[in-house]
Amino acid sequence: MHIPMSHLQSLSNLLDSSKTIAQMSTPKNLGVADVGSPPSSMQLGLPAHHTLPTSPLFYKPFGACGTVTGSTHFVFHSASGKCFAVDCGILQGESDPLANDVESLPIPPNALHAVFLTHAHADHVGNLFAWLRAGFRGKIYCTDVTSKLTVISLRDSMNRQEPQDGDEALWDLLPTLFVCPDRKSTASHGRLFRVEGAEGLSYSFTPTSHLIGCAALRLMSMAKGQSHADIIFSGDIGPVTDSAAHGGLSPARLLPTSYSGVVVLEATYGDRDDRDPATLLGEERLKALAAVIKEAVSKGPKARLIVPAFSLGRTTDLLADIYMVLASMRGATGLSGDHIPVLNVESQLAMQYADVLRDAYAEKKGSGEYAWLNPHARIVKLGGLTLLQRLLSATAEPRQEHDTQDGKVVVNWGDAVEGQGLTIVIAGSGTSLQGRVCREIMKHSKDPQATVLLCGYSPEQSLGSQLREIAGYTMVERSTLPPLSFRLADGKSFWKEPADAVKINLADLSAYYSGHADSRSLMHYALSLGKPLELPMDFILVHGSNKARSQFARKLKAGLGQGYNFVREVHCPSSNYPWFDVAEKKWCFDDLGALRSSMRINVNERMGSGATAFNVALAVSRNLARFLKMNSPQVLDGKHGARFVITGEFANARISHEVLIVDLGYGDFDIRVDSLIGCCQSNDDFKARCFPWEAAVGSLDGHVELGYKPVGKEDEVSDLIRTIRDPQRAFPVLLVTKLGEDNTCAKFLSKSLMLESGIVRLVTGQGRIFGRELGLDVHSGVGIFFDEHPGNTPVQFSILHPLDTAPSFLACLNRLEDARRLSAAA
Ligand SMILES: [Zn+2]
Numbered sequence: 066m067h068i069p070m071s072h073l074q075s076l077s078n079l080l081d082s083s084k085t086i087a088q089m090s091t092p093k094n095l096g097v098a099d100v101g102s103p104p105s106s107m108q109l110g111l112p113a114h115h116t117l118p119t120s121p122l123f124y125k126p127f128g129a130c131g132t133v134t135g136s137t138h139f140v141f142h143s144a145s146g147k148c149f150a151v152d153c154g155i156l157q158g159e160s161d162p163l164a165n166d167v168e169s170l171p172i173p174p175n176a177l178h179a180v181f182l183t184h185a186h187a188d189h190v191g192n193l194f195a196w197l198r199a200g201f202r203g204k205i206y207c208t209d210v211t212s213k214l215t216v217i218s219l220r221d222s223m224n225r226q227e228p229q230d231g232d233e234a235l236w237d238l239l240p241t242l243f244v245c246p247d248r249k250s251t252a253s254h255g256r257l258f259r260v261e262g263a264e265g266l267s268y269s270f271t272p273t274s275h276l277i278g279c280a281a282l283r284l285m286s287m288a289k290g291q292s293h294a295d296i297i298f299s300g301d302i303g304p305v306t307d308s309a310a311h312g313g314l315s316p317a318r319l320l321p322t323s324y325s326g327v328v329v330l331e332a333t334y335g336d337r338d339d340r341d342p343a344t345l346l347g348e349e350r351l352k353a354l355a356a357v358i359k360e361a362v363s364k365g366p367k368a369r370l371i372v373p374a375f376s377l378g379r380t381t382d383l384l385a386d387i388y389m390v391l392a393s394m395r396g397a398t399g400l401s402g403d404h405i406p407v408l409n410v411e412s413q414l415a416m417q418y419a420d421v422l423r424d425a426y427a428e429k430k431g432s433g434e435y436a437w438l439n440p441h442a443r444i445v446k447l448g449g450l451t452l453l454q455r456l457l458s459a460t461a462e463p464r465q466e467h468d469t470q471d472g473k474v475v476v477n478w479g480d481a482v483e484g485q486g487l488t489i490v491i492a493g494s495g496t497s498l499q500g501r502v503c504r505e506i507m508k509h510s511k512d513p514q515a516t517v518l519l520c521g522y523s524p525e526q527s528l529g530s531q532l533r534e535i536a537g538y539t540m541v542e543r544s545t546l547p548p549l550s551f552r553l554a555d556g557k558s559f560w561k562e563p564a565d566a567v568k569i570n571l572a573d574l575s576a577y578y579s580g581h582a583d584s585r586s587l588m589h590y591a592l593s594l595g596k597p598l599e600l601p602m603d604f605i606l607v608h609g610s611n612k613a614r615s616q617f618a619r620k621l622k623a624g625l626g627q628g629y630n631f632v633r634e635v636h637c638p639s640s641n642y643p644w645f646d647v648a649e650k651k652w653c654f655d656d657l658g659a660l661r662s663s664m665r666i667n668v669n670e671r672m673g674s675g676a677t678a679f680n681v682a683l684a685v686s687r688n689l690a691r692f693l694k695m696n697s698p699q700v701l702d703g704k705h706g707a708r709f710v711i712t713g714e715f716a717n718a719r720i721s722h723e724v725l726i727v728d729l730g731y732g733d734f735d736i737r738v739d740s741l742i743g744c745c746q747s748n749d750d751f752k753a754r755c756f757p758w759e760a761a762v763g764s765l766d767g768h769v770e771l772g773y774k775p776v777g778k779e780d781e782v783s784d785l786i787r788t789i790r791d792p793q794r795a796f797p798v799l800l801v802t803k804l805g806e807d808n809t810c811a812k813f814l815s816k817s818l819m820l821e822s823g824i825v826r827l828v829t830g831q832g833r834i835f836g837r838e839l840g841l842d843v844h845s846g847v848g849i850f851f852d853e854h855p856g857n858t859p860v861q862f863s864i865l866h867p868l869d870t871a872p873s874f875l876a877c878l879n880r881l882e883d884a885r886r887l888s889a890a891a
Pocket residue numbers: 184186275276301
């Protein structure tokens with residue numbers, strides 16, 4: 066069989082392109098003076114056909130794609146040739162130690178012109194110091210409060226690491242790099258400011274209600290002779306728009322005032338049902354909190370309420386709320402009028418955080434940006450700024466003078482001290498995976514007078530989540546549960562306690578203290594962004610699990626039916642995605658060329674013994690035309706067989722299949738297909754361009770197998786592993802897994818590999834578990850191709866993100882197919 070030159074060309078191109086993925090390496094310990102020159106756009110991994118881009122702005126996702134931590138994005142401004150990062154967050158709770166390594170970044174920090182920060186949580190700023198060590202010397206754009214909190218948070222996390230030579234100089238340098246538009250201007254929100262050193266590029270910050278200082282970032286490029294490009298990064302946006310009804314707990318959320326065509330949107334709770342609207346009302350929240358305090362007080366004269374606050378913002382939120390309850394609803398708390406409770410805030414970091422909050426509040430009071438600060442507006446109403454400042458200061462004793470009723474309370478910042486009667490301990494540091502709150506919970510785990518108040522996310526394995534698990538059981542039932550087990554700060558020893566020995570009480574107000582928007586609130590924010598001009602927008606979902614992203618993507622698209630009409634496309638990229646052309650709204654995927662596949666069928670049963678290649682081609686072409694809703698193509702008889710080309714639009718994708726039918730004698734025919742894959746924009750695009758084998762040959766041969774056999778039992782898995790590792794093996798093996806209900810890709814790939822010379826196996830969920838134990842790691846939503854030769858590195862193909870790994874995978878399939886065709890021709 067003659068292989069057309071163009072295919073050999075595209076095959077070698079594919080193999081070449083899989084080899085030339087630029088490996089960026091950066092020396093580990095760059096001193097302050099030792100800064101490399103920025104790499105060219107070619108080295109930055111811009112696709113070849115975009116080395117001279119006419120579009121002004123490109124976006125590349127990197128961190129927090131399919132998870133909530135590690136937020137890091139890149140932007141390339143082609144007019145100035147400058148690269149930027151948006152956030153540089155730490156990936157938390159991942160076992161891969163390389164995840165936060167600067168060397169794994171697609172763009173080395175010393176090649177960045179500037180970094181934009183949306184807010185000061187570690188999952189958005191935590192790698193900044195490591196980037197400084199790696200040579201980043203650009204400006205850091207953020208709000209004034211974010212700049213201060215970032216330094217505090219970095220100082221705190223770096224205290225737990227070995228210092229390096231040159232760190233002191235970097236600590237001196239850091240504050241000089243910040244550019245905060247709200248430092249000088251009294252009304253900076255939503256206003257566009259120029260980015261220094263990048264002509265034509267401007268940015269704006271608009272507050273979002275997640276954490277004090279947090280803001281959505283808008284980047285806009287307007288250069289003469291170039292198209293307009295505009296992108297918004299929502300950052301984390303918080304649960305409510307109406308902070309007045311919410312009791313001022315969150316700062317007000319504003320919307321960027323002008324149109325943006327592309328929005329990079331957080332999707333943390335995209336899969337979470339809309340919460341009870343009552344939980345968004347401040348009044349309800351305080352009532353619920355008063356009830357918890359009353360219950361805690363009823364436990365005895367040594368009552369103790371321990372509150373793992375999980376984040377610094379929530380620490381001050383809770384401090385303010387508890388004070389509000391004691392000041393205005395004392396009757397509902399069960400506390401006597403002359404009782405002065407001690408409110409302990411056990412966190413150094415929370416104290417520094419409160420300082421920033423207090424100062425910012427004082428500074429911005431007279432400015433037009435008062436509303437977005439708005440933390441705890443009711444306290445300000447109640448006792449004025451002075452009361453808030455006292456509440457937030459390290460020596461606070463906000464007693465009688467500002468209170469309307471009996472709001473006497475002593476706030477102690479530092480190690481917890483015992484009060485008379487109820488003692489409240491709020492621990493702001495740690496997530497109950499570490500930190501002081503664990504010590505507090507462990508110390509009181511058997512104390513029936515103590516209560517733990519959960520008020521938000523508890524990471525898996527944390528003490529909080531373990532308590533939540535046993536909470537619903539009686540003591541008798543608890544005796545049958547596994548013991549609570551918690552790894553101590555030294556990383557080695559464990560604290561263990563039988564579940565029925567745990568006598569501490571549990572209360573849960575998590576619904577009232579969430580830091581992220583649920584899907585309704587996300588929808589509201591997302592779709593309001595398009596309102597002013599009602600133009601179509603693209604959403605790129607990040608900062609959420611794949612489940613949260615795909616569910617929210619569906620909701621966003623369904624928004625079309627609810628009177629919204631501005632969603633053009635919703636993307637859920639992986640961290641391997643290429644650059645996104647913001648003006649053209651297109652991913653710069655490589656051209657994947659053609660995918661070649663074939664199948665040998667026998668038509669004697671269906672068509673009788675006299676069938677010719679021409680007859681078979683006619684039948685296949687008609688099947689295809691019906692399936693693709695196109696006209697039947699013209700079939701040509703030639704020396705090598707009968708051929709036809711079917712081309713057109715299918716499922717919004719441009720498709721083209723060249724089909725050749727070769728008569729092998731005795732009713733056997735070889736169907737050889739070259740399918741144009743080209744530059745796909747999405748998984749759906751990719752699927753649409755693959756050859757629909759089932760539709761094409763299904764009616765010709767009813768005995769065509771589905772293409773794979775499930776492997777799930779232990780002996781089946783070890784059998785499979787033996788086959789893969791057999792040194793005598795001379796045929797390829799393809800393993801696929803099913804992703805939820807979607808096995809379209811698995812089916813197709815199985816089909817295209819369903820050769821006499823290879824095997825295809827579907828590894829079930831149970832099979833994956835056995836596989837891991839036996840040394841075969843097959844992830845969910847992945848196809849693994851083991852080449853003909855055992856010992857070669859297998860090629861993984863993600864069914865969830867096929868475009869990530871498609872080039873190398875397609876090259877494998879094509880190589881195999883070419884060998885097959887050559888041997889058939891010989
Ligand atoms: Zn955050």
